[in-house]
Amino acid sequence: MSQHEQQPLDFDVVVVGAGPVGENVADRAHKAGLTVAIVEKHLVGGECSFYACSPSKALLRPIHATRASQRVQGSEGARLDPQGVLARRDAWINRLDDSGQVGWLDHVGITLLRGEGVLTGPRALEVDGRPVTARHAVVLATGTTPTVPPVPGLREAKPWTNREATTSRRIPDRLAVLGGGVVACELAQVYAALGSTVTVVEQAPGLLGRNEEFAGTAVKEALERDGVDVRVGTAAESVSRLGPTGEVTVHLEGGGTVVADELLVAVGRTPATKGLGVESVSGRLTDAGYVSVNARMEVEGVEGDRPWLYAVGDVNGIALLTHMGKYQARACGDLVGARAAGREPDADRTTPWADDLGAPQVVFTDPEVAAAGLTEAEAREHGLRIRVVDLPMDSAAGSGLQAEGYQGQARIVVDEDAGVLVGATFVGQDVAELVHAATVAIVGKVPLATLWHAVPSYPTMSEIWLRLLEEYGL
Amino acid sequence: MSQHEQQPLDFDVVVVGAGPVGENVADRAHKAGLTVAIVEKHLVGGECSFYACSPSKALLRPIHATRASQRVQGSEGARLDPQGVLARRDAWINRLDDSGQVGWLDHVGITLLRGEGVLTGPRALEVDGRPVTARHAVVLATGTTPTVPPVPGLREAKPWTNREATTSRRIPDRLAVLGGGVVACELAQVYAALGSTVTVVEQAPGLLGRNEEFAGTAVKEALERDGVDVRVGTAAESVSRLGPTGEVTVHLEGGGTVVADELLVAVGRTPATKGLGVESVSGRLTDAGYVSVNARMEVEGVEGDRPWLYAVGDVNGIALLTHMGKYQARACGDLVGARAAGREPDADRTTPWADDLGAPQVVFTDPEVAAAGLTEAEAREHGLRIRVVDLPMDSAAGSGLQAEGYQGQARIVVDEDAGVLVGATFVGQDVAELVHAATVAIVGKVPLATLWHAVPSYPTMSEIWLRLLEEYGL
Numbered sequence: 001m002s003q004h005e006q007q008p009l010d011f012d013v014v015v016v017g018a019g020p021v022g023e024n025v026a027d028r029a030h031k032a033g034l035t036v037a038i039v040e041k042h043l044v045g046g047e048c049s050f051y052a053c054s055p056s057k058a059l060l061r062p063i064h065a066t067r068a069s070q071r072v073q074g075s076e077g078a079r080l081d082p083q084g085v086l087a088r089r090d091a092w093i094n095r096l097d098d099s100g101q102v103g104w105l106d107h108v109g110i111t112l113l114r115g116e117g118v119l120t121g122p123r124a125l126e127v128d129g130r131p132v133t134a135r136h137a138v139v140l141a142t143g144t145t146p147t148v149p150p151v152p153g154l155r156e157a158k159p160w161t162n163r164e165a166t167t168s169r170r171i172p173d174r175l176a177v178l179g180g181g182v183v184a185c186e187l188a189q190v191y192a193a194l195g196s197t198v199t200v201v202e203q204a205p206g207l208l209g210r211n212e213e214f215a216g217t218a219v220k221e222a223l224e225r226d227g228v229d230v231r232v233g234t235a236a237e238s239v240s241r242l243g244p245t246g247e248v249t250v251h252l253e254g255g256g257t258v259v260a261d262e263l264l265v266a267v268g269r270t271p272a273t274k275g276l277g278v279e280s281v282s283g284r285l286t287d288a289g290y291v292s293v294n295a296r297m298e299v300e301g302v303e304g305d306r307p308w309l310y311a312v313g314d315v316n317g318i319a320l321l322t323h324m325g326k327y328q329a330r331a332c333g334d335l336v337g338a339r340a341a342g343r344e345p346d347a348d349r350t351t352p353w354a355d356d357l358g359a360p361q362v363v364f365t366d367p368e369v370a371a372a373g374l375t376e377a378e379a380r381e382h383g384l385r386i387r388v389v390d391l392p393m394d395s396a397a398g399s400g401l402q403a404e405g406y407q408g409q410a411r412i413v414v415d416e417d418a419g420v421l422v423g424a425t426f427v428g429q430d431v432a433e434l435v436h437a438a439t440v441a442i443v444g445k446v447p448l449a450t451l452w453h454a455v456p457s458y459p460t461m462s463e464i465w466l467r468l469l470e471e472y473g474l
Numbered sequence: 475m476s477q478h479e480q481q482p483l484d485f486d487v488v489v490v491g492a493g494p495v496g497e498n499v500a501d502r503a504h505k506a507g508l509t510v511a512i513v514e515k516h517l518v519g520g521e522c523s524f525y526a527c528s529p530s531k532a533l534l535r536p537i538h539a540t541r542a543s544q545r546v547q548g549s550e551g552a553r554l555d556p557q558g559v560l561a562r563r564d565a566w567i568n569r570l571d572d573s574g575q576v577g578w579l580d581h582v583g584i585t586l587l588r589g590e591g592v593l594t595g596p597r598a599l600e601v602d603g604r605p606v607t608a609r610h611a612v613v614l615a616t617g618t619t620p621t622v623p624p625v626p627g628l629r630e631a632k633p634w635t636n637r638e639a640t641t642s643r644r645i646p647d648r649l650a651v652l653g654g655g656v657v658a659c660e661l662a663q664v665y666a667a668l669g670s671t672v673t674v675v676e677q678a679p680g681l682l683g684r685n686e687e688f689a690g691t692a693v694k695e696a697l698e699r700d701g702v703d704v705r706v707g708t709a710a711e712s713v714s715r716l717g718p719t720g721e722v723t724v725h726l727e728g729g730g731t732v733v734a735d736e737l738l739v740a741v742g743r744t745p746a747t748k749g750l751g752v753e754s755v756s757g758r759l760t761d762a763g764y765v766s767v768n769a770r771m772e773v774e775g776v777e778g779d780r781p782w783l784y785a786v787g788d789v790n791g792i793a794l795l796t797h798m799g800k801y802q803a804r805a806c807g808d809l810v811g812a813r814a815a816g817r818e819p820d821a822d823r824t825t826p827w828a829d830d831l832g833a834p835q836v837v838f839t840d841p842e843v844a845a846a847g848l849t850e851a852e853a854r855e856h857g858l859r860i861r862v863v864d865l866p867m868d869s870a871a872g873s874g875l876q877a878e879g880y881q882g883q884a885r886i887v888v889d890e891d892a893g894v895l896v897g898a899t900f901v902g903q904d905v906a907e908l909v910h911a912a913t914v915a916i917v918g919k920v921p922l923a924t925l926w927h928a929v930p931s932y933p934t935m936s937e938i939w940l941r942l943l944e945e946y947g948l
Contacts, residue, residue, distance in 0.1 A: 020932075048932070057875045057933050062548030069543040069552045074536030074559030078543045078552035085548030092875070323932040323940075349948075354927040362931045370931070401531045401566070433907040436928070436936035437914045443928040444920035453828040454910070454917040457836045457844070458494075458522070458797040459531050462910040474823075 009113075011037040013336055014125060014134040015141055016117040016276070019046020021313030021325035022141035023101070026110050028333020034136065034340055036110045039117035039127050044101040047143055047162075048322045050093045052183075055166035058092035059085055059190045060364045067366055068429065071403035082194045086169055093167065119277035123308050136340040139332060140291055140299070140311040142276060144269035144320065149178075157241040157248050159263040162187070172196050172261040176250050178236055179266035180207040182363050185219050187264060189365050192226045199258045200228055201250060203235040203267075208363060212376060212425045214390075214409050215369040219427075222367055231258075239263065271315050283309060290317030295351050297332045310336070319359040328352045358423060360439045362432045367408060370435035373423035373442040379413050384422060387414045389472045393428040396456075396463035403429050410464050412438075414472065420445050426464070434462055448474065483587075485511040487810055488599060488608040489615055490591040490750070493520020495787030495799035496615035497575070500584050502807020508610065508814055510584045513591035513601050518575040521617055521636075522796045524567045526657075529640035532566035533559055533664045534838045541840055542903060545877035556668045560643055567641065593751030597782050610814040613806060614765055614773070614785040616750060618743035618794065623652075631715040631722050633737040636661070646670050646735040650724050652710055653740035654681040656837050659693050661738060663839050666700045673732045674702055675724060677709040677741075682837060686850060686899045688864075688883050689843040693901075696841055705732075713737065745789050757783060764791030769825050771806045784810070793833040802826045832897060834913045836906045841882060844909035847897035847916040850887055859890045863946045867902040870930075870937035877903055884938050886912075888946065894919050900938070908936055922948065 013029045015022045018040035030036045043050050062085045069078035094100060105112050115128030123134045146161035148154060159178075160168070165187045171194045177184050180202025192198045200207075200223065207223075207230070208216035220230050234252050241248045250258040271290045278285060284292040284301035291311035292300045299309040312332045313325030335350035360372035379386045393399045393408030400406050408428020415422045424438035441451055452474045456462040487503045489496045492514035504510045517524050536559045543552035568574060579586050589602030597608045620635035622628060633652075634642070639661045645668045651658050654676025666672045674681075674697065681697075681704070682690035694704050708726050715722045724732040745764045752759060758766040758775035765785035766774040773783040786806045787799030809824035834846035853860045867873045867882030874880050882902020889896045898912035915925055926948045930936040 053933050054871070054875070057872075061875055062546045065543045065546040066549040066552075069539045069549070072536045072539040073562040073565075074555050075540040075543070075552060076555045076558065078540075078549060081548050081550045084550065088547040088878075091547075321932070323929050323937070326932070327927075327929045348923060349926070352927070354929060360929060360931045362934055397528070398531075401528070401535055404562075430904070430907070432931070432934045433904070433936050434910070436908070436911040436930050436934070436939060439930070440911045440914045440920060440925065440928045441918070444915070444918050444924050446914060446918035446920065449822060450918050451914065452823070453801075453826070454914045455797050455801045455828060455834060456910050456913070457834045457906070458795070458800070459527050460836055460906045460910070462907050463797070465910060 009130060009132045011035045011111065011132070011134055012136045012340060013139065014039065014132055015139045016125070017046070017141035017143055017315070018044040018112070019141060019143055019313065020048050020322050021143070021329045022046070022139070024326045024329035025139050025141060025312055025333040027108065028330050029336050030108060030110050032334065032337020032341065034337060037113050037132065038105065038110055039113045039115065039125070041114070041116045043096065043098040044105065044112065045098050049101070050096055051163045051166050053322055055089045055093050056186050056190070057364050058089045059166070060186060062088060063190065063193045064366055064429070068403065071429070073404055080193060082171060085194060089166070096167065116275070118275060119281050122281060122304055134308070137308050137310060137336040139336065140276065140278070140309070140315055141313045141325070141329065142272040143314040145272050146265060147268040147270045148265055149267055151236045151239055153239040154236065154265070157239045157263060159265045161265055165264045174260040175262050175264060176201065176248065176258045176260035177264045177266060178250070179268070180204055180209065180232065181266065181268070182208065184264070184266040185223065185363060185365050187266065188223055188228050189226060192223070192228050198228045199260065200230045201234060201236060201252065201258060202232045205233045207232065208369060211363070211369055211371055212411055214411070215371070215425055215427050218367055218409060219363070219365050219369065222365065269314065269320055271317060273315060281309060286317060288317060291315050295353070296335060297328055297352070306339070318355050321359050321361055324355065324359045327354065354443050357442055360435055362435065364432065367428045368431045369425065369427050370431045371423070371425040372435050372438040373421065374413060375423055375425070376411070376413055379415070379422055385416045386422065387416050387472070388412070389414070389468050391464065391467050391471055393426065393431070393461065393464055395467040396461055398459040398461040398463050399428065401459055402461055410468060412468050412472070414448060418445070419447050419449065421448065421451070430461065434464070437462065437465065448472070483604060483606045485509045485585065485606070485608055486610045486814060487613065488513065488606055489613045490599070491520070491615035491617055491789070492518040492575070492586070493615060493617050493787065494522050494796050495617070495803045496520070496613070498800045498803035499613050499615060499786055499807040501582065502804055503810050504582060504584050506808070506811020506815065508811060511587050511606065512579065512584055513587045513589065513599070515588070515590045517570065517572040518579065518586065519572050523575070524570055525637045525640050527796055529563045529567050530660050530664070531838050532563045533640070534660060536562060537664065537667045538840055538903070542877065545903070547878055554667060556645060559668060563640070570641065590749070592749060593755050596755060596778055608782070611782050611784060611810045613810070614750065614752070614783070614789055615787045615799070615803065616746040617788040619746050620739060621742040621744045622739055623741055625710045625713055627713040628710065628739070631713045631737060633739040635739055639738045648734040649736050649738060650675065650722065650732045650734035651738045651740060652724070653742070654678055654683065654706065655740060655742070656682065658738070658740040659697065659837060659839050661740065662697055662702050663700060666697070666702050672702045673734065674704045675708060675710060675726065675732060676706045679707045681706065682843060685837070685843055685845055686885055688885070689845070689899055689901050692841055692883060693837070693839050693843065696839065743788065743794055745791060747789060755783060760791060762791060765789050769827070770809060771802055771826070780813070792829050795833050795835055798829065798833045801828065828917050831916055834909055836909065838906065841902045842905045843899070843901050844905045845897070845899040846909050846912040847895065848887060849897055849899070850885070853887050853889070853896055858896060860896065861888045861890050861946070862886070863888070863942050865938065865941050865945055867900070867905070867935065867938055869941040870935055872933040872935040872937050873902065875933055876935060884942060886942050886946070888922060892919070893921050893923065895922065895925070904935065908938070911936065911939065922946070
């Protein structure tokens with residue numbers, strides 16, 4: 001920051017929140033020639049870099065690589081080294097030191113304002129009480145915080161959230177996990193692999209409820225093979241901990257208890273809008289507390305002769321995924337840049353319209369779950385006339401070559417009226433990179449009759465595409 | 475075959491060659507309701523299943539999985555078990571027993587005629603001298619055989635071809651490889667990993683000459699790290715072997731020798747048209763000896779009131795790749811079926827037009843080379859006004875998470891006038907499944923401006939797509 005000390009606290013653009021989403025919107029606006037400040041009260045790089053995607057994948061990848069070796073005849077002796085896994089994770093999160101990211105901001109010329117940003121009026125904020133103004137735009141990118149539900153005794157039991165679970169240097173003997181979504185499944189698998197006795201408690205009847213049901217079923221079975229006790233369809237009624245560091249007991253609805261040394265709460269996220277002052281400028285929040293935005297990420301309800309307040313990433317609640325937030329950030333940064341220059345923005349480029357098609361997502365469990373577009377249920381809710389094609393992944397020879405006894409499942413969802421793909425889900429070892437082809441097909445609205453000519457290479461696992469289209473009847 | 479013994483040797487369709495390509499054309503024609511015979515003189519399943527793609531990938535995968543484990547902190551102890559690798563390969567090629575494939579033919583009701591097929595006239599063949607007629611169509615799918623160039627002493631030295639190299643149960647102490655294409659590179663790496671001292675002799679200035687130059691360079695450096703002595707820009711002048719099983723000496727142009735226990739010749743392929751009788755029905759061959767076909771796989775020059783002779787797969791020389799041959803086979807089988815039924819064939823479905831866009835291909839070396847569409851040089855030869863974008867693979871965080879110190883390179887080739895992708899190449903560990911997204915984009919002619927909205931999931935390696943498009947200027 002040193003080179004900026006002499007500048008007045010007035011910028012073209014002020015971004016609140018320096019996670020990947022905030023960094024991207026700041027970067028695009030700065031590249032458009034604007035002066036940009038980014039406000040961050042904790043770590044530059046945000047939840048994703050330090051407490052979510054990055055450490056989670058850093059922890060999971062050695063597990064995947066070890067198992068991949070163990071599953072192939074001719075490769076032997078691979079084993080997990082738990083301390084090595086933790087050391088790898090430490091390297092990826094740089095021991096919670098954000099100097100690398102701060103150096104990048106300095107390098108490109110974006111001003112970092114450390115502190116808590118609060119909207120105080122049109123184009124006006126305070127950062128830890130210090131007034132800051134934005135000539136053109138303020139962009140909110142504060143993300144979310146872990147939800148701690150109002151279960152009696154839960155907060156007092158000092159549960160882990162994703163933050164503690166992704167950064168712990170200690171492997172608890174027993175870990176209880178509340179929740180059955182991505183964070184719960186990934187971290188349950190990590191700790192089980194590292195040696196913890198893990199119990200998952202999920203209220204819903206299955207895991208990964210936003211995915212196709214077969215994906216959650218496959219991950220549940222895999223967790224159980226890993227020794228995880230998965231209890232679905234039940235919830236915590238109360239929680240108690242014996243003393244400040246003693247064992248935690250989770251009392252389940254309808255009886256039964258889970259006793260553990262640590263308790264991870266991973267039941268959802270809460271938008272980080274508290275104290276942000278959105279309402280003070282007439283900005284609207286959704287019932288769930290997210291900042292309400294239109295298709296161009298403009299905060300709804302804000303008054304003024306021209307748009308100046310935007311919200312991108314998790315805080316707007318559209319898709320709680322780093323890559324979709326970054327996507328919104330690129331569009332928003334370009335929009336802010338164009339508007340500041342008095343140019344008519346390119347509507348296609350500055351509207352993140354692919355949000356509406358269903359975000360791609362990879363769950364890095366073993367098996368991986370890689371999905372894009374709509375699930376069967378979502379497509380039906382959209383009123384589409386669809387056809388679903390299901391196949392085991394080993395219909396493609398490439399899967400069997402990847403691992404002995406390869407287990408997995410693939411589904412495509414076809415919009416029968418439009419003749420295009422609207423959804424795809426792949427479950428299995430090493431399917432993470434298979435899904436981008438689906439994203440391209442869905443977003444590009446490539447007709448199925450044309451997809452038929454997109455030949456997958458033999459013998460890759462991607463040949464499942466051929467099998468799915470054959471099964472569809474092409 | 476037993477259930478067909480009483481049938482006369484007259485079929486709707488006769489397919490010559492029972493590799494994957496022949497199997498596919500037979501299957502599609504049979505599904506169209508036609509009676510189909512398939513002629514095979516060696517193994518049903520063909521070169522790909524027994525002597526090429528399948529055993530090669532079966533041998534390479536344990537190497538990849540072992541190295542992937544070794545390259546990730548937190549995974550340790552993985553090592554290659556050479557006998558396990560060979561046993562895995564043996565299982566994949568079913569010890570050269572094609573009863574599984576024969577059982578499939580029986581099961582679906584395609585008649586197998588064991589023997590050598592020769593065209594004798596319009597819609598007429600002999601199989602080992604026995605007359606066979608086709609009411610509607612004859613489809614040639616005989617593939618290729620390894621080229622043994624006229625180097626003095628080479629043939630007498632009884633060199634290995636891909637057949638011996640993919641099926642050997644013995645690991646020679648020293649292996650010399652003539653050639654620098656896919657087969658040469660993949661098998662050089664296999665034998666080096668299994669313990670052979672390997673020398674590669676390639677006439678061209680680099681390896682993998684049909685790919686982008688940086689791909690060949692990366693594979694050459696990787697082979698050298700594996701201890702392979704790679705000699706490019708030189709050729710064998712003569713070869714001699716000491717006695718029937720003694721050591722082989724390759725004398726190089728300009729001096730120098732390579733001494734080895736076995737010599738693998740992998741310098742190209744020769745179309746398997748000898749004795750096939752194509753000329754006897756006025757069918758044309760190319761200068762290189764391939765069967766000349768038009769866009770619908772009809773053999774050029776053949777007389778008759780309606781088309782009856784087709785050639786698909788390697789034997790037509792369009793793309794020497796199993797998956798492209800199978801693609802041609804599906805189109806051809808559907809075309810034959812429609813014509814036999816007197817229906818006007820769907821021109822789009824029954825023309826394998828994606829052949830013209832550049833076939834996707836994966837080289838399963840470590841690093842893998844996965845490419846689709848045109849190389850930079852090919853695009854320029856096509857007269858396209860292009861722009862090339864290059865990036866190291868570790869521009870995407872997903873690559874660094876995949877392996878410590880991940881090394882790799884990516885390139886896209888953009889047609890600046892059409893605003894679409896025409897080529898993509900990825901080099902690195904585990905890039906095989908990245909290329910299908912490129913194939914979909916190229917074949918679907920998805921505008922770059924739309925590709926921008928196809929968001930790759932964080933933190934997958936596919937995020938290189940985002941980096942490439944950003945670097946392009948989107």
